[in-house]
Amino acid sequence: MSTLLEVSGVSVTFDGFRAINNLSFSIGDAELRAVIGPNGAGKTTFMDIVTGKTKPDEGRVIWGEKSISLLKLSEAKIAQAGVGRKFQKPTVFEDQTVEENLTMALKKPRGWMAVLTYKPTASDRAKVVDLAKQIGLTDALERKSGELSHGQKQWLEIGMLLAQEPRLLLVDEPAAGMTPEEREHTTDILLEAAKTRAVVVVEHDMEFVRRLNCRVTVLHEGAVLAEGSLDHVTSNQDVIDVYLGR
Known part of the structure; x- marks a missing residue:
């Protein structure tokens, strides 16, 4: 598996507090990874x-086949x-x-003229229907987003990100505040997304x-x-001491 993102020797300090300390981390092209750790761990x-x-104060963050430095980009x-x-x-x-939320999120030219004159094509509409199916909101396409449950709003936002066709998806605590059924469906969405792109999930819920x-x-x-695997890291004495034993 080729490396998509490589973080190497990265450190950053806020007001004398070292939030990231010589962090090195890499993720492959279509890989699902969970990041866990106590509050204040730097997630x-x-x-x-x-x-x-x-x-950061030091280190490198390298992206893609052309080894682009993300630190030089806005x-x-x-x-x-x-x-x-x-x-x-x-x-x-x-x-x-x-x-409308999914349509607005589609990967399109973003110049003001393009935005003002934009009319969804048949292909755009087909993409929106496909995205709604992926996130389990086919029956809710005509509903106002404000009427959705917390879990459905989370799925819609994941769908809006998928609409932009990212190669890496960073997801922060997707299971928070969800019912068990919603959590299960969220797992399915992320597993499916990770077949075609890298997905990094920051989470506290060990069952998730x-x-x-x-x-x-x-x-x-x-x-x-x-x-390593969840079983591997949860049997590590250092991990038990600083995180699981709390």
Whole structure:
């Protein structure tokens, strides 16, 4: 499997606190990875660095076959290069229908003229129907997004990110606040997405991570503490001491 993202020797300090400490991490082209660790381990800061929200003090973040440095790109350019990020709280356009939300998110030219004159084509509509099927919202296409349940809004936001055809999807605590049935469906969506792109899931819910059945990276104090299957990392004494024993 070729490497899609390589983070190497990255450190960042905020007001004397070292949030990321010589972090090295890589993910393959179509790989599903879970990132776990106690609060303050650097999970969110890691995503902030990859998406360009935070610039590290040192280290490299290399992307794709052409080995592009993401540290030289703006947040918008990183998104255009194929990095999509889902935050914990879903952000959808509540007054628009599910169909309109997905249509707006499709990968299209973003110049003001293109946006003003845009009319969905038959191919665009087919893509939206396909995306709705992927996220399990086919029956809700005509519904206003504000009427959806918390779980459905999360799925819609994942669908909006998939609409942009990212090569890497960063997902922050997707299972938070969901019912068991919604969690199960979220697992299915992420497993399906990871067949054609890299997906990194930051999560606290161990049952959810177990269902993903993927390689797990444990962060602690801004560095990788352990890596491997969930059984492997949860039997690691250091991981038990700093995270699971709490």
